[in-house]
Amino acid sequence: MTLNFEYETEIELKLDYEPLIRRVVERSLDTENCPYEVELNIILTDNTEIQAINKEYRGIDSPTDVLSFPMVDYETPADFSHLEEEADDYFNPETGELLLGDIIISVEKVMGQAKEYGHSEERELGFLTAHSMLHLFGYDHMEEEEKAVMEEKQREILDSLEITRD
Structure with missing residues (x-):
């Protein structure tokens, strides 16, 4: 990976965000039974930058907590069965890894929403990562x-890692 x-x-x-996001x-x-090693880009930024990206790609001129840019087209969510038929589109030719996509997270939103919802920044970052991963799966x-x-899937992922709202 x-x-x-x-x-x-x-x-x-x-x-220490890298090990948390990796987990x-x-x-x-x-959880989604992905049969491949993957390549994924994770960008942590601020509200100003994520707002600009949100406006450019979604036409929404306001900051958001996370944006997901999937590289894979699924017929149904997490259906990996057809990907090898279009290997040139979906896999890195040098590593053979599935090019899953990009996750962009606002650090400011992580901090603000953790405070607003009364849980840790670890929980908020974990939640946004899980949420975005599910979008990358379709x-x-x-x-x-x-x-x-x-x-339910977000809850399953976070609960299994003991990343709770406490």
């Missing part, structure tokens, strides 16, 4: 049924 981390803000997150990514891959939360599935 290759995780490419970029920390693009002067705002300091006061926790959540690994558990997400296991899950969404636009409909109530989809939202319920995503919420």
Whole structure:
């Protein structure tokens, strides 16, 4: 597994974020039975930068907590069965790893939402990572049924890692 981390803000997150994100990514891959080693880009930034990205790609001119940019097209969420048919589109030719996509997280939102919801920054960062990973697997939360599935999967991932709201 290759995780490419970029920390693009002067705002300091006061926790060891790389091992935490790595654990959540690994558990997400296991939970969804991903049969491949993956390559993933994780960018930690601030509200100003994530707002600019949100405006450019989603047409929403406000900061958000996390953005997910999947590189894989799924017929149904986490259905990896067709990927090898289109290997040139989905796999790094040098490493053979599945190019899963990009996760962009606002450090400011991690800190603010942890305080707002009364839990740790570790829990908030873990939650946003799990949430984003599910988007990279093709899950969404636009409909109530989809939202319920995503919420249950997020809870399963975080609970199994003992990343709780306490």
